[in-house]
Every structure is written in structure tokens, then in C-alpha cells.
Amino acid sequence: MTRAATELPVPASEARRQLRYELISGLSGLGLAVFMWGHMLLVGSILTGAKGFDWLAGFLENYYIAQPTVVVISVLFIVHAVTASRKIPAKLEERRRMRDIAKALKRPAPHDVRDSDLAFQPHLESMLWIWQVRTGLVLLVLGSFHVLLLTVDVLTPMFGEIAGIESGSTLARVSGGLWLPYAVLLICVEFHASVGLYRLAVKWGVGSTLSRSALRRIEQVLFWAILGFGAVTLVVMAGWLDPPLAFLLDGAQ
Amino acid sequence: MGFLEERDLTDGRRLKFEIFRFNPEDSESAPHLDVFEIDEQPYMSLYIALNVIRETLDPSLMFDFACRSAICGSCGMLVNGRPALGCKTLTSALPETIRLHPLPVFKLVGDLSVDTGVWFREMVENTEAWIHAQQAFDPDGQEERMPDEVAQKIYESDRCIECGCCIAACGLANIEDGFLGAAGLNRICRFALDPRDSRDDSEWFEVVATERGVFGCIGLMACDDVCPKELPLLEHYAWLRRRALRAS
Amino acid sequence: MKPDSMIATDVLVIGGGLAGERAAIAAAEAGLDVLILSLVPPRRSHSCAAQGGMQAALGNCVKADGDSPTLHFLDTVRGSDWGADQEVVQIFAEQAPVAVRELAHYGTPWTRVRPGTNRYHIKGETVEIDEREENAGLIMHRDFGGTAKWRACYAGAGTGHSALYALDSVVAKLGIRVWDRAEAVALIHDGSRCHGAAVRCLRTGSHSAVLAKSTVIATGGYGRVYGQYTTNATINEGGGAAIALATGVVPLANMEAVQFHPTALSPSGILVTEGCRGDGGYLLDKNLDRFMVDAEPEKQELASRDVVSRHMMRCIRDGRGVDSEFGPHLWLDIRHLGIEHLTTKLREVWDICRDFVGVDPSKELVPVRPTQHYSMGGIRVNKDGEAYNMAGLFAVGEAGCWDMHGFNRLGGNSLAETIVTGMVIGRCAAERAAGSSIDVPTSLAFDAIAAAESRANAWLSRDGAGPSVFDIRDRMAETMIAKVGIFRTGSELTEAVETLRQLLGECGEAVLQSRGPGMNPELSFAIRLEGMLKLALVTAMGAAARTESRGAHYRTDFPMRNDAEWLNRTLARWPDGAAEPILEYEPVGLIDLPPGHRGYGADERVEMRRSVEVYNGSVDTEQTRLGRLPPGGPTGSQLKWGSWRNVT
Numbered sequence A: 001m002t003r004a005a006t007e008l009p010v011p012a013s014e015a016r017r018q019l020r021y022e023l024i025s026g027l028s029g030l031g032l033a034v035f036m037w038g039h040m041l042l043v044g045s046i047l048t049g050a051k052g053f054d055w056l057a058g059f060l061e062n063y064y065i066a067q068p069t070v071v072v073i074s075v076l077f078i079v080h081a082v083t084a085s086r087k088i089p090a091k092l093e094e095r096r097r098m099r100d101i102a103k104a105l106k107r108p109a110p111h112d113v114r115d116s117d118l119a120f121q122p123h124l125e126s127m128l129w130i131w132q133v134r135t136g137l138v139l140l141v142l143g144s145f146h147v148l149l150l151t152v153d154v155l156t157p158m159f160g161e162i163a164g165i166e167s168g169s170t171l172a173r174v175s176g177g178l179w180l181p182y183a184v185l186l187i188c189v190e191f192h193a194s195v196g197l198y199r200l201a202v203k204w205g206v207g208s209t210l211s212r213s214a215l216r217r218i219e220q221v222l223f224w225a226i227l228g229f230g231a232v233t234l235v236v237m238a239g240w241l242d243p244p245l246a247f248l249l250d251g252a253q
Numbered sequence B: 001m002g003f004l005e006e007r008d009l010t011d012g013r014r015l016k017f018e019i020f021r022f023n024p025e026d027s028e029s030a031p032h033l034d035v036f037e038i039d040e041q042p043y044m045s046l047y048i049a050l051n052v053i054r055e056t057l058d059p060s061l062m063f064d065f066a067c068r069s070a071i072c073g074s075c076g077m078l079v080n081g082r083p084a085l086g087c088k089t090l091t092s093a094l095p096e097t098i099r100l101h102p103l104p105v106f107k108l109v110g111d112l113s114v115d116t117g118v119w120f121r122e123m124v125e126n127t128e129a130w131i132h133a134q135q136a137f138d139p140d141g142q143e144e145r146m147p148d149e150v151a152q153k154i155y156e157s158d159r160c161i162e163c164g165c166c167i168a169a170c171g172l173a174n175i176e177d178g179f180l181g182a183a184g185l186n187r188i189c190r191f192a193l194d195p196r197d198s199r200d201d202s203e204w205f206e207v208v209a210t211e212r213g214v215f216g217c218i219g220l221m222a223c224d225d226v227c228p229k230e231l232p233l234l235e236h237y238a239w240l241r242r243r244a245l246r247a248s
Numbered sequence C: 001m002k003p004d005s006m007i008a009t010d011v012l013v014i015g016g017g018l019a020g021e022r023a024a025i026a027a028a029e030a031g032l033d034v035l036i037l038s039l040v041p042p043r044r045s046h047s048c049a050a051q052g053g054m055q056a057a058l059g060n061c062v063k064a065d066g067d068s069p070t071l072h073f074l075d076t077v078r079g080s081d082w083g084a085d086q087e088v089v090q091i092f093a094e095q096a097p098v099a100v101r102e103l104a105h106y107g108t109p110w111t112r113v114r115p116g117t118n119r120y121h122i123k124g125e126t127v128e129i130d131e132r133e134e135n136a137g138l139i140m141h142r143d144f145g146g147t148a149k150w151r152a153c154y155a156g157a158g159t160g161h162s163a164l165y166a167l168d169s170v171v172a173k174l175g176i177r178v179w180d181r182a183e184a185v186a187l188i189h190d191g192s193r194c195h196g197a198a199v200r201c202l203r204t205g206s207h208s209a210v211l212a213k214s215t216v217i218a219t220g221g222y223g224r225v226y227g228q229y230t231t232n233a234t235i236n237e238g239g240g241a242a243i244a245l246a247t248g249v250v251p252l253a254n255m256e257a258v259q260f261h262p263t264a265l266s267p268s269g270i271l272v273t274e275g276c277r278g279d280g281g282y283l284l285d286k287n288l289d290r291f292m293v294d295a296e297p298e299k300q301e302l303a304s305r306d307v308v309s310r311h312m313m314r315c316i317r318d319g320r321g322v323d324s325e326f327g328p329h330l331w332l333d334i335r336h337l338g339i340e341h342l343t344t345k346l347r348e349v350w351d352i353c354r355d356f357v358g359v360d361p362s363k364e365l366v367p368v369r370p371t372q373h374y375s376m377g378g379i380r381v382n383k384d385g386e387a388y389n390m391a392g393l394f395a396v397g398e399a400g401c402w403d404m405h406g407f408n409r410l411g412g413n414s415l416a417e418t419i420v421t422g423m424v425i426g427r428c429a430a431e432r433a434a435g436s437s438i439d440v441p442t443s444l445a446f447d448a449i450a451a452a453e454s455r456a457n458a459w460l461s462r463d464g465a466g467p468s469v470f471d472i473r474d475r476m477a478e479t480m481i482a483k484v485g486i487f488r489t490g491s492e493l494t495e496a497v498e499t500l501r502q503l504l505g506e507c508g509e510a511v512l513q514s515r516g517p518g519m520n521p522e523l524s525f526a527i528r529l530e531g532m533l534k535l536a537l538v539t540a541m542g543a544a545a546r547t548e549s550r551g552a553h554y555r556t557d558f559p560m561r562n563d564a565e566w567l568n569r570t571l572a573r574w575p576d577g578a579a580e581p582i583l584e585y586e587p588v589g590l591i592d593l594p595p596g597h598r599g600y601g602a603d604e605r606v607e608m609r610r611s612v613e614v615y616n617g618s619v620d621t622e623q624t625r626l627g628r629l630p631p632g633g634p635t636g637s638q639l640k641w642g643s644w645r646n647v648t
Ligand SMILES: Cc1cc2nc3c(=O)[nH]c(=O)nc-3n(C[C@H](O)[C@H](O)[C@H](O)COP(=O)(O)OP(=O)(O)OC[C@H]3O[C@@H](n4cnc5c(N)ncnc54)[C@H](O)[C@@H]3O)c2cc1C
Pocket: C014, C015, C016, C017, C018, C019, C020, C037, C038, C039, C040, C042, C045, C046, C047, C048, C049, C050, C051, C052, C053, C054, C055, C159, C160, C182, C183, C184, C185, C218, C219, C220, C221, C231, C232, C233, C235, C236, C238, C239, C240, C271, C273, C373, C374, C396, C397, C398, C399, C411, C412, C413, C414, C415, C416, C418
């Protein structure tokens, strides 16, 4: 492998551009991830029953919180997709090579199981990155669709006497079959976000406060907790389970 | 004695080596795997094993060792797919079948031997990895002072032996020509830490903050996991990123 | 760099270790074109393996108070058992502080003085010493064997690594060309002037000639003549000394002076630094007894290496060694230094113990035994570093015998020697090159390439049933370790000479098994084997001839140092076509500090018969007769006569 000796240093403007890209993809990812937590809680209001959900949706729309959020998130979504995917290798051959390396890179065998290849795992973080790309692509498709759908839901009432987000239509479309893409979207987004946050933490701050393994544990807890919560929400929206927290609002009839 | 003895149960294993062979100087040679079998000995490292193979089975086998004590960085190779120093890898820590390949990314010299020297020299030139001193050396003067804590920090990053394992393990370095990789970034870090180096933040910024540099890295973290000198590579990255941010 | 069949440069440096790179820098700074050849990328040269430290009398910490180049001079001459050239030692001791500070300037992260209370382990006791605030941040020292003061400057336990990386960064900065995986296989010369070297490319196996106005050999030691019984890297096969010997006129000096390091790991032979003992480690026998305290009450574990190694071997012979399947060993105890110290100041030792013997040195004892480590001898040069009988050829570092080590090198003096010789001799080589032109008959170069090629082809074309080169190597190594080791006797040495002669004969009949194109590792080794055998033979013959004990050369049949007959230096030349080398002797150099007791080891010796004045009177004529080329300044011009009297 040979390289031109003139490559570095690059002009400051180019360096600054790279820094900007990195910041934008990281910050937009962070923003989306934080939004997703809030989003899961809000959608989770369905656990208290249709009333709670509708009240919340109405509140957010009436006070014009939802509308700007939708716009901001849509923009973040696009910006993140564009900046982050510049890191995705363009050629199939290159993506294969990365996968092969990740697979070949096994963890060192603990000495007491030297005879067993079973102790060897593909290199975790390399594999996580590959899955981040894959889930990102799923998000691109399903996420765009969902965001578009909800943008219409939220914004059209501003131009007429139509209801915005309401439990009726939500329950109808989810139980009507959207539960499947939502389930896929849910798994992908939670995986993508928690791994993304873990990676962000390592890239910018490792060593200063928490060790890498501690960060990994936090990542896993986040992933499973939110995935679990989302799954219950989804099951309720699909109508397979009665809202388990409905009793909370029972008195508020 | 130590914990090695417990694991070094030489139960008379017969080791099977599957070794990548290719001699670019030989027009008739084509890449393939050769299989060799030898008896395991106590404390057998891949340095010992490969020499046994060369001296008793196939004297044309090419590989590189020099210090055989994990300090010169000559002997990086893929051991069952994972980059490691051959001299430091004991067979007792491996399964019976051991597959050896040369490190990827670097130019192949032959069999397990790769040209790391040229790659690293270019990296050093590209990043100007030397002290950019303010003043000329004064042979009659006392040395410049430096707090020992700073010296230790520099030493910690100076310990890289340029074995190339981190480069070979990094998926990105494998597909991206010119990515400096962990070793390159660590080298930048070493000089950026050094108060004797007069380059200021803005000059560093142009070396660090590129897609060949720290913003090329996508955080695969394999470098950190394979580094035989256990350098805190990720810590160094994070430091460089934060510093680049400040410098901009 | 791509090999060409003919390359011209001003200064050719053969070897990219500390000595070679420092010499190359000196030449490049003088504005000359320089080319470095090396078997491996320069940063992989064996200098990188040096752990413990580099001696330079900076006198920065409390235990170094009052240190001076003069004290360094005294320690070094005593350490050498008066075999050193005292003028050279003087130059060395004066320049070492400059060279070490320059390395700091180049970026070596020397460990620094920490002001305030520091805890040290000295002679079995823990002491607290307040380092002075005014010295805060200056280069720190650690204790090493055979020195009056703490003098070894160090960067953790990776001194050689850090120094080499700093120098190589300057080599890159100056744009010095490096051709790695290249081996000098012969010198191009006309019998009295050197014009460069014939080079074999270790990527392709092809040969080229490098023509140069000055040629500097910096190829390091030849420990691999002892096979696996050495701390040296596999590349330390003495290539430089061998090609100098092959000129037929350049002598090798004091090859019998071979150092055994007390603390190499058993069984791998990997070194753990003297810094372990310098920082307060103990040697223990199988009863966990500190035998060095009885043997050397004054210096204990920190007597010179030859002395400590002999005490260890005696201890093992007395049945106090620890038995293991790899033979007996002793223990190194550094547990009391504490994990913090072990993982910072002795970090590489900690790693090595863990990785190669599976020992946690903060809790367990480390198995060690003396092992071949260093060659005091080498290519004989004058005080400017120019080889005897060969103008334009220089030698620096371990490959040369400038002669500041005599018959025993002090720990830490070798690293310092590499950079001091690189600096001082590198400048001389540059001056010589600047004042001359390349006027070589091209036939000389073509002949050299043709000869090298035909030697390689001879190996490739030899068929039939012959011994293997690896087998010959193993028998050489067994002979050397068994008979030319720490304790030597006349009869064993004679046997060794006999065996080595026979092996040299067999070398001409050995047959290769691989004949493929390219570098061919078996062929590469075969090409070196004859040279290695010759170095071994010169070593054994020198040892057989020297009927006294001096420094590392210890004859059980002549246990005393004999200043009446042997206060001299062995010179071995191997004339063209001769069956064996010629041994001659020259005075060690001008004597300022008269021979006496070293302060450790045995105090029995045969006194000089001549007066020092008479001895000194013979030095110039004798050395010139044996081929010493005239140095820049007159002999003795750099000696500070009697300066040592002020400090003793
Ligand atoms: C394990 C160990 C630890 C040590 N620790 C210390 C210490 O703490 N303090 C101390 O003072 N000393 C120490 N020493 C000794 C010291 O390290 C060496 O003496 C010194 O580094 C030698 O440096 P050099 O430049 O002369 O040779 P080297 O560093 O050995 O370099 C030799 C160079 O020559 C090249 N070469 C060889 N043959 C040829 C050829 N035919 N053609 C082309 N190139 C060739 C090689 O590639 C290499 O680049 C130690 C030695 C060992 C083995």
C-alpha cells in the first residue's frame, strides 16, 4: 500500500469540514436518541388507556408542541441519515471485507477452554457497527414512512377540522397490520440508538469517567429496558392486551 | 510457580498448523494453505513452533522475528484470524489447529512476512511524527525540565512498537487506503502531548481532524482489543477528538 | 526503497540501531547524502530491546550528588578490568551527558526527578529521600552495577525503545534514506580503502553495490553465535564484524571478552534488566538466601556483571540452584518493590514475566540464570572510529571495539556508547567523506557483486547428502555455551577450537533444501553461517590464548588477572585464504589510572612489571605497527591526566 506523502496535513478548511460532519452526525444521532426516549414514553401513554393517550396528544397539539417537534425531528432525521451514511462503505466488496474481518477477529480464548472454538466470538464492537448500518437502513425505509405518516397526522389539522393523533386511528392501524413494521422498527431503532450512544460515549469521552465495559453495561440495560417498554406498548396498541395502567385514570372519568 | 504452569499442561498434543503460503518472487507460486504437524513443547511460543517447522519441515517458510520478547514489533500475524504477536502467543493458549495468515493491509513480502517498515515510515512522514522544536539543541545547556507525570504520559503513548496489529484488526483500515489507524493516531497523540513540540492546536488540527485521522475512525474498537502493548488507544482518540473540538 | 544494481552515496551506514542512526544524523547534519541499510526496519533493531538505562553523569538526584564525568571514567575503567583505552573512556564520559540531553531534545521521555519524598530500596532496606525542589523535572537516575553513583538515565523500562524511536524520528525528519530488509554481505575495498558494500536485498534476493566515501558499520552484537543461549535478538548474527574480518586486513579486537548477563529468564533467555537489581531487587538461591550479600558485602547484587554472573554460577555449582526441567536456575526477587513501581518504572519487566514465564513479579519469584548478553569486542577502530588498516571504514556501537569496555562493560554504558560513538565517530566519518570523492574503479564494485552472487549460487547449486545449516549452527551454539562460557579452561577451549574448525569445514559441504527464488530464508542464513563460525573461532582462539582472567574472560586454570603479561588487547585478522586467524596483541592504550583493585571481585593479581611510563611509551608505535590509522589528534590529547586524583 502506498500513499502520497502530501496528504497530511490537509487545509484547515477541509479539516473543519470533517469536524462539522462528525459533530452533525453525532449530535443529530444524540438528538434523535433522546427524542426517542421521550417519544416512547409519550406513546406509552396508551398503557393508561385511550383517554390518557388522547389527552396527551391533544395537549401537545393544542399547545403547539407537537407541530414544531415534528418538523425538527424530520429535519434531524434527514440530516443524520445523510451525514451518518457517508461512513457506509460504498462498495459491496468493502462491506464484505469489513464483515469478514469482524468475524475473523475473535476474542482471545480464555485459557481454560483452549480446545474449544466455542469460546471464540466475532469481534463485538465491529459487529455492532455493521448492525448499526443495517438497522440504519431499515430505519431509513420504515422510519421515513412512519415519520411521513405522523407528519401528515399532526400537521393536517392545522388546515381543517380533522383530528390529529388520536387513539382511535392509532389502534386501528396498528391492530390492522402496522404492528409488524412497527415491531421491526422498534427493535431496530432501540438497537441503533443504544449502540450509537455507546459509541458516541467511547468516541468522545472514554477514560475520563467511565470504563468501556461500564459503558457497555449501561448500553445493554438501556436497550432492554426501552425495548421491553416499547414492546408492551405495541402489544396494547395491537389490541392483544388491555391497557394495564388503565386503573390509574379510572377515577378521572 | 506461576499461573502459566497451571495452563501449560503439556499433554503431548500434536499441533496442526495451517499456514498461508505465497512467494510473490516466484511466478509459479499461488496463494494456498500448507499444513504442518509438530509436537507441542512446554512454553512453546509461535516463535519456537515456526522455527521448528522451518528447520525440520520446510526451510522455505518465510516469517519475521527479531527480539522474540514482544518489544520489536516484527512478528505480527493473524492467529486464527486475530492479529497477534507470534513471539508472545503461546501454543498452550490455542486450540490444536492453528491457522496462520500474514497481516492484511500491509504489502506481502512472502508467506507470513509483511512490509510494515515502509508503511510506518510513510505514516511518520505524513504526520511529521517528530519533535518540532522551538530552539536548536544547546550542547552546553541543561536539559529542559519536564514534570515526571508528563513524561510518564508521553511514555505510555510512546510504547507503541509499530507491530501493525491494530491496523490489521481495523475494518476501516482494511478498506480505506491512507487511514492512519490506531498506531498513527496514537503517534499523533504522543507528540501532541509533548510540551517540547511547538506545534499549536491549529497545526495539530489539520493533521488530526481529517477523515484519514481521528474523524475517519468509526469506533470499531478492535484496535484497542488487539494491541499487544495494551495501549489505551481509545482514551487517546477521545482526547484527540476533544482537543480537535477545542482547536476549531 | 527499491534496490538498484549500483547506488552511490556520501556516507553508507550499515545498521539502523541507535549507533547507526545517530551516526547517520551526524552525517546528514553535515549536509551529506546518507543511506542506512538494515536487516529490519530500523525501529526493530535490537537497541529497542534495551530496558534499564543509559549512563551519563548528570548528577541530578540526591543519590547522584557529586557525580561527574571523572567518576564515570573511574567506574568504567575499573569495570573494564583495565582493559579499556582510557583516553576513549575519557571522551565517552565527557560526551555522554551531551548525548543524553540531546536525546531529551529529540523527544525521549526520560523519567524525571520528582521533588519531595521518594521511597527507594537500597541494599535490602527501604529508605526515604527528599529530592530537591531545584532539581525537579530534570532527568532522573537509577542505580546500576559497578558505579559509585546513581547514574543510569532511563525511560521506564523501555529506554532503548524510547531512545531509538526518538532518533528514528529525527532520521525521518532529515529525510535520510533507509533501505530496510537489506543485508551488507561484503565490503567493497581495495585492501586499504573502503568504498562501500555489496548488498543483498532480503525482499527479492538480488544483489547491488552501494558506493560510498565513508562506510560506517553499526551492526550490533553477535550473540547468536551462542544460539538460543543469548539475550540477543535473532538478527544479532555479527554480520558487520564478519564482513570486516573477511577483508583479510581489518582486525577484530578482544573477541574473547563476552559478557554474560546475570538475569535472563529461564528458560527463554529473555532479559530482565539490571534495573531490577538497581531499583532494589535481590538474587536468591533455592533456600531463598541472598547469597550476594556474603559474596560481595560492599556492592552486593550491584557488583559488575562478570562478578555477579560468576557468583551465580558458583552458587549453582554448589548445588544451591533451583532445579527445573530446563536445568538449574536462581531467583530474582522484586516483590518488595511493589506493584506500582513494577507497572511503571519496570513496566516491560512486568510484561515479560507475565507473558513468557507466567509469573506475577509482585507476588512471585522470577527464575533467572546468567546468559550470553554482550560483546565487548568488535571491529578494532582508533579513537576517531576508523578501522585499523582500512581508510574510510568506521565502526560504531556494539559492533566496534573503540574500546571503552575492555573486558567487562558496565550496565548502561552500552546504550550511552551507541549515541556517543554515533555522534563523535559519525562526525569523523562525515568529515572524511566531505574531503574525498568517489573514485572507485567500477570493476571493484562489479567484482564485489559478482563474488556475492557466486557465493549465493554456490549454495544453491550444491547437491547431495550434506549436513544442514541449522544442524551446524546448533552444534556451534552448544560448543560455545559449554566451552566458551562463563568459566573457561585451556583444555575445553582447545576442544572448542577443534570442533569449530571442523564445523567450518562442514559448512563448505552443507546442503540446502530449499532453492526457490526470492529471499529464501534458508539461503539467507547459510550465507551468514561461515561468518558466524569464523567469529566463534576467533572468540574461542582468543580465549584459549589468553592465559589469565580479566573481566568477563575467566580462566579457572589461570584465575588471576595478569598485568605483567596480559595488559593488552587481542587483535585477530583473518588473511585471505588462511585456514585460521592470526592473533596479535597491542597495548590497551595510554594508562592514566594505574591498574589496581576494582572495588569488587577478587583482589589477587599479577602486578605490572614495567612502569606505567614505559608502557605508555610503547603505545603509539605498537598500535601503529598493527595498523592503526592516524587519528585527528595526537594520542592522549583528550586525556585529562590525573583528574581522577581529585575525586578519590
Ligand atoms: C535485551 C537487552 C537489553 C539491553 N539493555 C541495555 C541497557 O539497559 N543499557 C545498556 O546500556 N545496554 C543495554 N543493552 C545493550 C545495548 O542495547 C546494545 O549494545 C546496543 O543497543 C547496540 O546498539 P547498536 O546500534 O550497536 O546495534 P543494534 O541496535 O543491534 O543494531 C544493529 C543494526 O544493524 C543491522 N544489521 C546487522 N547486520 C547487518 C548487515 N549485515 N547488513 C545490514 N544491516 C545489518 C540491524 O538490522 C540493526 O539495524 C541491552 C542488550 C540487550 C540484548
